[in-house]
Amino acid sequence: MRTLQAFLLLASMLPAAEVTGKWNGAMTPEVGDSVPIILTMLRPAPELSGSIEFTAGGTSVPLQKVTLNGSQLTFQALDSGGHAISFQLTVSVRDMKGEAVSEGKHLSVYLTPQRGTNGFDRWPPGTALAPRLIYKVEPEYTEEARKARYQGTVLVYVKVTPDGRPTDLKVLRGLGLGLDEKALECVAKWRFEPGTRDGHVVTVEAQIEVNFRL
Numbered sequence: 056m057r058t059l060q061a062f063l064l065l066a067s068m069l070p071a072a073e074v075t076g077k078w079n080g081a082m083t084p085e086v087g088d089s090v091p092i093i094l095t096m097l098r099p100a101p102e103l104s105g106s107i108e109f110t111a112g113g114t115s116v117p118l119q120k121v122t123l124n125g126s127q128l129t130f131q132a133l134d135s136g137g138h139a140i141s142f143q144l145t146v147s148v149r150d151m152k153g154e155a156v157s158e159g160k161h162l163s164v165y166l167t168p169q170r171g172t173n174g175f176d177r178w179p180p181g182t183a184l185a186p187r188l189i190y191k192v193e194p195e196y197t198e199e200a201r202k203a204r205y206q207g208t209v210l211v212y213v214k215v216t217p218d219g220r221p222t223d224l225k226v227l228r229g230l231g232l233g234l235d236e237k238a239l240e241c242v243a244k245w246r247f248e249p250g251t252r253d254g255h256v257v258t259v260e261a262q263i264e265v266n267f268r269l
Contacts, residue, residue, distance in 0.1 A: 074103070074128060074146055080166030082155050094151070094166055107132045126187060147187055147248060186215040186247040186259050194241035194265050197233035204269055205230065209238035211263045217256040219247040227262065238265040 074096045081089040093115075096105040103123055108115040114135050121130040128144045134157065144153035144164060151166040210228035213221040221242055229235040242263055250259030 074123060074151075077169040078151055078166035079169050080151070080164065082162040082164050084160065084162045090162075092164075092166070093169075105130075109134060126185075186219070186250040186261060188245060189219070189248050190246040192241055192244045194234075194237050194267065196267065196269075197237060200230075200232040200234050200267070201269070203232065205232050205234070206268050207234075207266075209235055209265045209267070211238055211242050211265060213242060213261050213263060215247050215250060215259050215261055217249050217258060219249045221245055221247070230267065234267055241265060 076096060078094040078096070079092075080094070081091050083089040091110040093108040093110060094105065095107070096103065103121045105118045105121065106115050107118060116132050116134075118130040118132055122128070123146075126146045128146050128151065129142060131139050131141050134140055138157055140155050140157040142153065142155045142164065144151045144166075149167065151164070153164050155162045155164050207230045208228070209226060209230055212223070212225045212227050214223045216222055224239050224243060226235045226239065242265065249256040251257060
């Protein structure tokens with residue numbers, strides 16, 4: 056018998072993570088001292104751009120090959136010696152973290168948002184950030200669906216509250232054979248980093264795909 060695999064995806068109705076503004080942090084090698092950095096992200100339509108400052112040398116360079124896919128931010132930049140550094144970061148409301156790779160060396164990266172000047176925060180008015188999944192359990196197959204070797208996707212509507220709990224769960228697109236109920240039971244146990252608007256946690260509507268595969 057093949058192993059059951061369940062693929063879980065949070066598909067929020069909100070846009071990709073907001074990254075615009077300044078972020079302060081550092082790159083830390085496995086051995087040695089951390090390198091302070093300041094990341095400045097701009098978002099003129101239609102492409103995301105920005106620069107990074109290696110504050111130890113006072114050098115600010117433009118970002119290259121910038122992509123933002125959901126909460127995953129990637130880009131490249133040249134250090135003072137002209138060597139390319141590749142960044143792979145995960146963006147949340149509170150921070151960016153991930154790694155940088157330069158000449159085969161891996162450095163951990165951690166940045167936090169810098170408050171703006173003139174009383175303005177990093178986030179523009181009305182900015183909304185999607186909730187982020189931080190704990191999940193796998194859905195279970197019903198015996199009926201397993202015997203029928205039935206596969207497919209259940210689409211679930213939820214509201215994620217400010218304490219990160221899913222509420223008001225409803226099946227938007229079901230499969231039957233008891234899998235709709237199993238999907239609801241599963242998602243009800245998930246926990247999230249809550250969504251925000253203007254920097255404040257809020258209740259956010261979202262859609263979640265629960266995929267059943269044998």
